[in-house]
Amino acid sequence: MIIVTGATGTLNGATVEHLLQRVPAADVGVSVRDPGRAKHLAERGVRVRQGTYDDPAALRHSFADAEQILLVSSSDLAADVLAQHRTAIDAAVDAGAQRILYTSAQGAGFDTPYPPHAIHAASEAHLAASGVAWTALRNGFFGDLEQMVGPWQESGRITRPAAGPFPWVDRRDAGEAAASILAGEATFDGPVDVVPNAPVTFEDFAAAASELTGRTIERVVVDDEQWVSDEVAKGVPEEAARFILTMFQATRTGFFAHGDPVLNRLLGREPRSITDQLADQLAR
Incomplete structure (x- = not known):
């Protein structure tokens, strides 16, 4: 059985949908915080069990009979995320999983210019020490597109601090790629980059937006501290703004x-x- 965590989210929700096109529903299970949000999966024959990264016993129950388990990285900024990841990995080992997959990030490491990647590196190290075959899906950046580029449709500008090229991935594509690996269409041991062939820039976003709308969408560079102040003025917590700034x-x-x-x-x-x-985004 293949068990997927975070299956009510966009990323691993896409993984489950694509898995169901590849393997029988009876071979798929999900471990979710709120089983009520996964009723649509249960109705299609997917095994739905409750589990959270803060409850090892519940995790072991939700992981029972798993050959492979896909662990989504925690997005709980108020929690000890590394401890949550270690709890989930240990529960997967205890449940007898033969392979553990983990949604990591491109460039994960202890000495990188992006400090949050140390958590992914430590999680990968725990996987490597688990004694179980493992795969770290080092995805490119993804998230809410409007948060990334701002309200360009209203302002006609993409106003962000100076930035270089970065790998922007659609969550649906990352989820589909994970399903392909889980279904046995490809096998990777250790880390693998799941990113596009070429990174993009905010200038690329502005050019694409201009082409789509027939308007001139400007790329405006703003000072780091000014951008943080502007975000805080909009109601974004300063800690969150500085996290994005990194x-x-x-x-x-x-x-x-x-x-x-x-x-x-x-x-x-x-x-x-x-x-x-x-x-x-324009069609919504």
Whole structure:
């Protein structure tokens, strides 16, 4: 059985949907905080059990009978995320999983220009010491597109601090790639970059937005501290704004300025471009 955590979210929700196109529903299970939000999966024959990274016993129950387990990295900024990851990995080992997959991030390491990646590196180290076969899906950056580029449709500008190229991935593509690996269409031991062939810049986003709308969308560079102040004035917690700022700062070093063909191979096509994603945003 293949068990997927975080299956009510966009990323691993896409993984489950694509898994169901590849394997019987009876071979798929999900471990979720709120089983009520996964009723649509239970109705299709997926095993739904409650589990959280803060409850080892519940995790072991939700992971029972698993051959493979896909662990989504925690997004709980108020929690000890590394401790949560270790709890989930240990529960997967205790449940007898033969392979553990973990959604990591490109460039994970203890000495990188992007400090949050140390958590992924420590989680990968715990996986490597687990004694179980493992795969770290080092995804590119993804998230809420409007949060990334701002309200460009209203302002006509993408106003962000100075930044370099970075790998922007559509969550749906990352989820589909994970399903391909879980279904046995490809096997990777250890870390693998799941990123587009080429990174993008905010200038690329502005050009794509201009082409889509027939308007001139400007890329405006703003001072780091000014950007933080502006975000705080909009109601964003300063800690969250500074967390995002570290990403912009890291891209300036060129650390993320490389792609990889693996995502294309896993999808069997080109991943969704930034033009595709902006068009989806306009259609909503």
